[in-house]
Amino acid sequence: MSAKAGLAPAPLRTRLGRALALLTAVLAVALAVALRVGRQHVDFSALLSDPFSRTLFFRLRLPRVLMGVIAGASLSLSGAALQALFRNPLADPFTLGVTGGGILGASMALALGWSALVFGVPLVFLASFAGALAAVWVVRIIARTGAMMLPGALLLSGVVVNLVSAAAVLTIQYVADPNAALRILRWMIGSLDVVGMTPVWQMLVPLAPAWIALLAFARPLHLIAIDEDTAATLGINVQRCETAVHLLCALVVGITVSIGGAIGFVGLIVPHAVRLLFGEDLRIVLPGSLLLGAAFLVLADALARTALSTGELPVGALTGLLGGPTFLWLLRRRRQYGVI
Amino acid sequence: MSPLFEARRISYAYPAGPIVVRDVSLEVAPASMTAVIGANGSGKSTLIRMLAGLLRPAAGEILLQGRPLAQWEPRLRAREIAYMPQATATAFPFPVMDVVLSGRAPHIPSFHLEDARDRGIAMEALDSVGAAHLAGRCVTELSAGERQMVTLARALAQQPRVLLLDEPSSALDLKHRADLMRALARLREARGLSIVMITHDLQLTGSLFDRILALRCGAVTAAGSPDEVLRGELLAEIYDEPNVRARRIGDQTLVWIEA
Numbered sequence: 153m154s155a156k157a158g159l160a161p162a163p164l165r166t167r168l169g170r171a172l173a174l175l176t177a178v179l180a181v182a183l184a185v186a187l188r189v190g191r192q193h194v195d196f197s198a199l200l201s202d203p204f205s206r207t208l209f210f211r212l213r214l215p216r217v218l219m220g221v222i223a224g225a226s227l228s229l230s231g232a233a234l235q236a237l238f239r240n241p242l243a244d245p246f247t248l249g250v251t252g253g254g255i256l257g258a259s260m261a262l263a264l265g266w267s268a269l270v271f272g273v274p275l276v277f278l279a280s281f282a283g284a285l286a287a288v289w290v291v292r293i294i295a296r297t298g299a300m301m302l303p304g305a306l307l308l309s310g311v312v313v314n315l316v317s318a319a320a321v322l323t324i325q326y327v328a329d330p331n332a333a334l335r336i337l338r339w340m341i342g343s344l345d346v347v348g349m350t351p352v353w354q355m356l357v358p359l360a361p362a363w364i365a366l367l368a369f370a371r372p373l374h375l376i377a378i379d380e381d382t383a384a385t386l387g388i389n390v391q392r393c394e395t396a397v398h399l400l401c402a403l404v405v406g407i408t409v410s411i412g413g414a415i416g417f418v419g420l421i422v423p424h425a426v427r428l429l430f431g432e433d434l435r436i437v438l439p440g441s442l443l444l445g446a447a448f449l450v451l452a453d454a455l456a457r458t459a460l461s462t463g464e465l466p467v468g469a470l471t472g473l474l475g476g477p478t479f480l481w482l483l484r485r486r487r488q489y490g491v492i
Numbered sequence: 493m494s495p496l497f498e499a500r501r502i503s504y505a506y507p508a509g510p511i512v513v514r515d516v517s518l519e520v521a522p523a524s525m526t527a528v529i530g531a532n533g534s535g536k537s538t539l540i541r542m543l544a545g546l547l548r549p550a551a552g553e554i555l556l557q558g559r560p561l562a563q564w565e566p567r568l569r570a571r572e573i574a575y576m577p578q579a580t581a582t583a584f585p586f587p588v589m590d591v592v593l594s595g596r597a598p599h600i601p602s603f604h605l606e607d608a609r610d611r612g613i614a615m616e617a618l619d620s621v622g623a624a625h626l627a628g629r630c631v632t633e634l635s636a637g638e639r640q641m642v643t644l645a646r647a648l649a650q651q652p653r654v655l656l657l658d659e660p661s662s663a664l665d666l667k668h669r670a671d672l673m674r675a676l677a678r679l680r681e682a683r684g685l686s687i688v689m690i691t692h693d694l695q696l697t698g699s700l701f702d703r704i705l706a707l708r709c710g711a712v713t714a715a716g717s718p719d720e721v722l723r724g725e726l727l728a729e730i731y732d733e734p735n736v737r738a739r740r741i742g743d744q745t746l747v748w749i750e751a
Contacts, residue, residue, distance in 0.1 A: 163605075163606070163608070163611065164605045164606060165605050168605070239582075239583040239584075240583060241583060241584060303583075368603075371597065371602070371603075374594070375594050375597055377582075377583070377584055377586075378582055378584075378586055378590070378591055378594050379577070379580045379581075379582060381546065381575075381577050381580070382575065382576075382577060382580070382594075382643075382646070384545070384546055384566075385544050385545065385546065385570060385573070385574065385575040386570050386594065386595070386597045386598055386650070387565075387566040387567030387568075387569065387570035387571075387597060387598040388566065388597075389566055427584075431587070431590075432584050432585060432586045432587070432590065433586075433590060435605070
């Protein structure tokens, strides 16, 4: 797709450099746009002189845009990693039920009390991580028979995990007091609405190392994506890599979900866009998805903030509307992908 | 002096299943060519997957340069042994060149990328199996035979000392089968490559291999030179087919089924 017949693709170093430069520029533009637009237009030159602009910018606009960066990067990066790990182009945190598991965990924590801390870590992070991890674990067990990963079973078990967790969340909402139920509902739709920089730091502390760790698995994931069997004979410890990537993806998705709610399909749209632009090599797709994912969600959120004159659209609704058709389009193109 | 690569009385049973490989011993000398023959389901692929380190024997041991295979650091082991599976299914449209280049992974330090030398080696490997023209194609659009050539080129790009092949020629046409055998013979001459190859192509086996190992129900029924193994009565037993006939003509073997 990226290469013409009879012509070998350019060296990886060249392609990687080109991709990272371009996507960094895209992210920079996205940030510049998103920091300015909104119901209150922020003029950068007024930041020094006008205290209102300053408060608006540093308490609301900047944290929100940074949340977009964090959530977009996390969901896209884990989507790309899960696709390689399961060798399935339709895998993503949402379709595999990881988001659903995280939501269930987070809902439990929300019903118990939003602000609880365990050893300084928000309880909701831990609960969401645990839920996401349980979902990955279930999906992995069901989809694997011996050495084979059944692509259909993988996606179906993801769907079922999502349905079950949705039912469980409804139950929690029904049982919880009305205030908690409303909070769960508002959070679940998927929004990046935060006040102040505290949640940003709280997320960045565990997420940044997890991103780096996931990126460090780029080569093993590249070899596994090509062929799991031969990856093991090329010096990759496949089992260790699988376990580590599962853990890291559950962590990254769990924490993202616990703040941002269900922002669906970002992990599907973004890695495929990177593939279309720069080819299949995971050593490009992973860092590329991180950058483009951040840019994509920041822009989607800017659009969600400004699209309606009466109020804000939840960004999760917007990504869902874009992601559903993308999924169907990929499904139609399945001939190009060997296995689905 | 221990042999380059050997299996000592190895056995394997799948979890809660019957024993599929029983007490098989095998010695691989430098620059040797060993064929593994046997009926479908006789344990050939399981044997070779154990030799490749993908399955751990339930009993017995595998030694590479005198050291147990399981004790080797995976990357170092991958520089010594390459494995070509019977069939591969790639879910993503990787360019052929990327697939072949992945064979260089054991030689590239962590967090480094392939350089011009690696690309040269990969191109040479593709060329040696007669598949240079496929370099820019996507693996997902290749025929089964073309995919076999690419997978073989990947194993060759690994520059191993021992090459384990699971029916590498099953989907190849006559010309590419000849290309394959010439490439293997050349590598054995030039680099002292040792080859262990599962095959159903008895004609091929007779002319090129020094040793044949015949499996039946997971156990060795015959082992020796082509002259010793490729005999009608032995083949009849190995394949459970009483009408097999074989005749040696020079260094070739003619095998046929009598009507």
